[in-house]
Amino acid sequence: MNAATSVALRCCLLTGVIVLAAGLLLSETEYGNDILWVGILILIMSPFVGILTTYSFLIAEKDWKWVKVTTVLIAFIVIFLIFSFLKN
Numbered sequence: 001m002n003a004a005t006s007v008a009l010r011c012c013l014l015t016g017v018i019v020l021a022a023g024l025l026l027s028e029t030e031y032g033n034d035i036l037w038v039g040i041l042i043l044i045m046s047p048f049v050g051i052l053t054t055y056s057f058l059i060a061e062k063d064w065k066w067v068k069v070t071t072v073l074i075a076f077i078v079i080f081l082i083f084s085f086l087k088n
Contacts, residue, residue, distance in 0.1 A: 001057035008053040012046030048077060 016039050023035035055070045 001054060001061070004057060005050050005053045009046055009050045012042060012049050016040075016042035016046065051077070 018039075019035060019042055020039035023032055023037075023039050026032040026035055051070065051074060055067070055074065058067045058070060
């Protein structure tokens with residue numbers, strides 16, 4: 001479980017950094033800022049991907065106590081994301 005979560009977080013980090021670098025290289029074009037924002041979004045969402053990866057392994061291991069805790073955590077994140085999008 002820890003290895004898979006680590007791989008998921010590293011992939012998100014590497015992808016985010018590559019997209020940010022591409023955005024910086026293309027910053028003089030009309031799509032440069034959009035690419036930078038996508039890179040930032042990838043980096044912001046990487047902990048959520050780690051939580052989802054851990055969640056899937058907890059379900060596979062049938063560790064129901066931690067599945068419940070992780071479900072509450074995911075629910076809070078989703079609720080606050082919805083509220084933040086609705087506010088803007």
